[in-house]
Amino acid sequence: MPGVWRGYPVWLADVLRAEGLKVAELVGWRRRGHGVFSDIRGVMVHHTGSDSATAESIALGRPGLPGPLSQLHIARDGIVTVVAAGVAWHAGAGSYPWLPANTGNWHTIGVECANTGTSPWAPHRRNWPDAQYGALLGSCAAICRRLGQPAGRTIGHKEYAGRAQGKWDPGAIDMGILRRDIAARIETPPSGPTAPTDRYAGVLLERGSTGPQVAELQRRLKYAYAAYAGALDINGEFGPDTEAAVREFQRRTTGLGVDGIVGPATAAALRLRLVSSQA
Ligand SMILES: [Zn+2]
Secondary structure: OOOOOOEOOOOHHHHHHHOOOOEEEOOOHHHOOOOOEOOOOEEEEEEOOOOOOOHHHHHHEEOOEEOOOOOEEEOOOOOEEEOOOOOOOOOOOOOEOOEOOOOHHHHEEEEEEOOOOOOOOOOOOOOOOHHHHHHHHHHHHHHHHHHOOOHHHEEEHHHHHHHHHOOOOOOOOOHHHHHHHHHHHHHOOOOOOOOOOHHHHOOOEOOOOEOHHHHHHHHHHHHHOHHHHOOOOOOOEOOHHHHHHHHHHHHHOOOOOOOOOEOHHHHHHOOOOOOOOOO
16 A cells, blocks of 8 residues: 555665765664554654754663664754664654554654754744754655655654643744745755766666657757757657757756756756656
8 A cells, every 4th residue: 555654664764865865874773673663654853952962862762761762863964864764762642633642653753853942932943054954854855755645744743742741842943834845845856966966866868768758858958948959859869969958957957967867856857757667
């Protein structure tokens, strides 16, 4: 059944890396946890209460609460550490419309961000560095996309356990704004200096490709980017002229590697829906 993920999310590190995030893997993360997920329905965001809390401390836990305390840890420099693939003690008592009462640990991936949270009344992103906030929304978007769920499946601990436990984390995060940012990120796959180029993300079309998808690419380039692709022939053959137009498009688009190859990132930037031929 699509969208239901029983078992261990051993795909976490790969999915985060594909999002262009800086990922660290704590040794043994695939086997760490308090058992197996019944099904993963979403993501729950936390702050640790300290700007310097480490991923190791999340793995270890504390007296009376053995770790892991969450699956992911996000440091202030934006490094996302995968701590565990098993169930973690992060949610505790609480409720939310798509979660049975007090079952958050078995249905959500916990994300602990090294942050004091400032205060329950702090404005959005006070004391949240760009690198950490960017890694948070990238992580949530990557996981929601993988689960086949919308941004609404990312919630804050305060939304789940505010009433039950008086939780206010993540502090200085307006969950409505975070979800809006996640929704935009889900729509527009990663781009930026850390994004892998299409050569590594998977080739959809390249020099030598032929067929209706090439014609669609040529049509898009010719009519949407007439300034430099207006003379392109729509013949369904990916030759030197098409490659030159693709390179020019990549050069003019922030975050794309210039390699003349149409992979997922370039196709998304062109708003082309292409199907991989290596199905
Ligand atoms: Zn929390």
